[in-house]
Amino acid sequence: MTNAIEAHELHKTFGGEVRALDGVSFAVEEGTIFGLLGPNGAGKTTAVRILTTILAPDAGTGLVLGFDVVSDADRVRTLIGLAGQYAAVDENLTGRENLTMIGRLNHMDRGAVTRRAIELLEQFGLTDAGDRPLKTYSGGMRRRLDVAAALVARPKVLFLDEPTTGLDPQSRVDVWAMIDHLVGEGTSVLLTTQYLEEADTLAHRIAVVDHGHVIAEGTPAQLKADLGATVLDVGLANSDLARQAAGILDGVGAKTPTVVGNMVELPVDEGPRVAMEVLRLLDQHAVVPTTFRIREPSLDDVFLALTGKRTEADDDTTDIPTDGKGRRRRAPAAAATTTDGGER
Amino acid sequence: MTTTTAISSGSGIAPVASPALPGGGARLKWAVADTITITKRNLIAYTRIPESLFFSTLQPIMFVLLFRYVFGGAIHPGFGLSYIDFLLAGIFIQSVGFGGIGTAVGLAEDLQKGLIERFRALPMARSAVLAGRTTADLVRNVFVLLLMTGVGALVGFNFPNGALGFIAACALVLLFAYALLWGFAVIGLVASNSETAQVMAFPILFPLIFASPAFVPINSMPSWLRVFANNQPIGVLINAQRSLMLGQAHQPGSTSGYVLAALAWCVGLLAVLAPLAVWRYRRST
Numbered sequence: 318m319t320n321a322i323e324a325h326e327l328h329k330t331f332g333g334e335v336r337a338l339d340g341v342s343f344a345v346e347e348g349t350i351f352g353l354l355g356p357n358g359a360g361k362t363t364a365v366r367i368l369t370t371i372l373a374p375d376a377g378t379g380l381v382l383g384f385d386v387v388s389d390a391d392r393v394r395t396l397i398g399l400a401g402q403y404a405a406v407d408e409n410l411t412g413r414e415n416l417t418m419i420g421r422l423n424h425m426d427r428g429a430v431t432r433r434a435i436e437l438l439e440q441f442g443l444t445d446a447g448d449r450p451l452k453t454y455s456g457g458m459r460r461r462l463d464v465a466a467a468l469v470a471r472p473k474v475l476f477l478d479e480p481t482t483g484l485d486p487q488s489r490v491d492v493w494a495m496i497d498h499l500v501g502e503g504t505s506v507l508l509t510t511q512y513l514e515e516a517d518t519l520a521h522r523i524a525v526v527d528h529g530h531v532i533a534e535g536t537p538a539q540l541k542a543d544l545g546a547t548v549l550d551v552g553l554a555n556s557d558l559a560r561q562a563a564g565i566l567d568g569v570g571a572k573t574p575t576v577v578g579n580m581v582e583l584p585v586d587e588g589p590r591v592a593m594e595v596l597r598l599l600d601q602h603a604v605v606p607t608t609f610r611i612r613e614p615s616l617d618d619v620f621l622a623l624t625g626k627r628t629e630a631d632d633d634t635t636d637i638p639t640d641g642k643g644r645r646r647r648a649p650a651a652a653a654t655t656t657d658g659g660e661r
Numbered sequence: 662m663t664t665t666t667a668i669s670s671g672s673g674i675a676p677v678a679s680p681a682l683p684g685g686g687a688r689l690k691w692a693v694a695d696t697i698t699i700t701k702r703n704l705i706a707y708t709r710i711p712e713s714l715f716f717s718t719l720q721p722i723m724f725v726l727l728f729r730y731v732f733g734g735a736i737h738p739g740f741g742l743s744y745i746d747f748l749l750a751g752i753f754i755q756s757v758g759f760g761g762i763g764t765a766v767g768l769a770e771d772l773q774k775g776l777i778e779r780f781r782a783l784p785m786a787r788s789a790v791l792a793g794r795t796t797a798d799l800v801r802n803v804f805v806l807l808l809m810t811g812v813g814a815l816v817g818f819n820f821p822n823g824a825l826g827f828i829a830a831c832a833l834v835l836l837f838a839y840a841l842l843w844g845f846a847v848i849g850l851v852a853s854n855s856e857t858a859q860v861m862a863f864p865i866l867f868p869l870i871f872a873s874p875a876f877v878p879i880n881s882m883p884s885w886l887r888v889f890a891n892n893q894p895i896g897v898l899i900n901a902q903r904s905l906m907l908g909q910a911h912q913p914g915s916t917s918g919y920v921l922a923a924l925a926w927c928v929g930l931l932a933v934l935a936p937l938a939v940w941r942y943r944r945s946t
Binding site: 366369370371391394395397399402405406407408409414418419421422423424450462466476 | 691693694695698699701702705706709710774775776778779780783784785787830
């Protein structure tokens, strides 16, 4: 099986100090969607910029369909499409003019560009808006045009950098459907996202990135399976009680329990059996849960287990023990600590 | 849980059938085509940005009327010239000068909004972004000069040195404006956003345009300022322009001397500013 994209030990440091990428490697099989998942500042965009020839790495190599992104940059540019938050479309042009411009800059001939623009506007539901300047577009329409612009030259490899950040839920689902459709036509996609749900829904494989490192890689199912088959959510009246409960339940499940607000989350191997034990232990200590739930682990749980913080949490989770470099650490380090403001 | 998947660099994926890349001749053809595409794009944008339309049309017209009818009566250029004949050269340089702020702002905006990021990932000529920008602004300047000529004629400019001299003067202004554009491009590339670009460009331009013979004869200025006004690039250019537009009899020095000095400035500025802009563009990522 050929790889659409390969990243080998990519390193990039900005301004001599900000280490954006610290040895990132991954491979994207042809015809699949690969998700690069991580919080803001994890290095996702830097990786995309390197692989799309915008930025040269300090060390390491990137290959697109076997061509080096540095030494063969011109060739790589003929094979890729790029869309996302940092690759803009022109506000002052109409949708059609934007698509035409991108087509011409890809050296397609005039007739082909005109036809392709009509086709893409149609496909992305922008036919009626096609001759209006982008200034009049909604966020969702703009993002659709952005993705359409990346597709003008029918790229074999598509880079989507946070394609749904800032979009309302309906537009997000629309963009997802579009991406799914593309892969059905044989396009390979590298997708970066902060949304676990998005990676879970779309990607065949996922690499979790944090602080310039890939800290985990696998299929969504593998990542979830590694965590334990199920998660118990135990709700309590307040966070003090939740911490107390987490102390009581330490050692019961497959991993150590985590406190999120009033909630204790406990990854376990055998949900129902452990559930009984959990309730029995809480009863012994006269701790009464307000809610109790057995569920499938989400990728948010994966991220929490890997990094000790939630993907969308702010910096107020920094009191969680780390290995000193903010790098990879196993779940136990996060035992029974509180992560405030983590939302699901 | 797995960590980084190690991929040996010898995983040996076979490159796909290599896409056609052009040789030297085709490459040049593409560079020209890309420049035209970007030029078009910038010109379309100018017609859709109200501020930019204002600065390249209404504002210079307002200045012509202001100086012609409000200030002009109190200013006596000497050499038997009417003030409108004297004024037009100054209006030309002011229009193309302040218009150049649009170059800086436009480039800064393209960088800020990520459009240039997208361009960098396209198989287009690297040179086209700057070449297209400056070409579009050159076209805009031609339009502005035509407009100002029309307005000037309406308020009494009567082409004292004939059409040829006038056209030569316009050509000189356009050349100078083109050299300046590369300077504005540098400002646009250095500024982190369009507001900063504007703030950076204005204070450089303002003293050069107003501490010059553009609007008033310099003999009323203090002697130190007179030396600056006559020798700074815009002053030199205005003297050359007037020699061509008005004829030698209306200027203290010789036409060829003025024009040569102005051409030297144009070439010098271009030789410094264009490579500087290209260098800055290369490293602005």
